[in-house]
Amino acid sequence: MKCEEIEIYLSGYLDRELTQQQVQFVELHLTDCAICSDVLDELKLAKEATRELEMQQPTLQEWNSMETTILEKGTRSIGWLVLIVWAVVTVGYGAFQFATSPTEPLFEKILVFGLFLGFGLIFLSVLFERLRERQHDRYRGVIR
Numbered sequence: 001m002k003c004e005e006i007e008i009y010l011s012g013y014l015d016r017e018l019t020q021q022q023v024q025f026v027e028l029h030l031t032d033c034a035i036c037s038d039v040l041d042e043l044k045l046a047k048e049a050t051r052e053l054e055m056q057q058p059t060l061q062e063w064n065s066m067e068t069t070i071l072e073k074g075t076r077s078i079g080w081l082v083l084i085v086w087a088v089v090t091v092g093y094g095a096f097q098f099a100t101s102p103t104e105p106l107f108e109k110i111l112v113f114g115l116f117l118g119f120g121l122i123f124l125s126v127l128f129e130r131l132r133e134r135q136h137d138r139y140r141g142v143i144r
Contacts, residue, residue, distance in 0.1 A: 006036050
């Protein structure tokens with residue numbers, strides 16, 4: 001095997017994630033190739049160096065400061081509400097104009113009505129499911 005092919009497997013070899021056949025190919029190549037052996041040694045050193053690093057956990061105050069503020073949450077909610085109301089009013093007005101237009105054929109009106117009804121029912125079913133799941137969210141009170 002070529003060095004480029006072996007280098008793909010070196011990380012998996014180091015983490016013991018390869019199949020028996022892949023391990024044999026890598027080990028056979030490593031006995032003959034000093035370059036790939038050096039690359040494997042560098043990977044081992046990097047793995048050990050990262051293993052010795054300590055991750056500092058943020059304090060509760062730091063976690064809380066990462067959360068969005070009440071103002072940000074409120075404005076985002078109001079923005080979504082305004083957007084949804086605008087969309088409903090715009091679509092409703094357009095649907096009313098379309099339905100009362102004497103120039104549009106009845107068949108087209110029925111097709112468009114069915115399309116909007118289908119999307120509306122799907123939207124409502126997803127909305128009700130999300131609201132129902134929100135009441136029973138297991139992770140709602142979890143503090144990070």
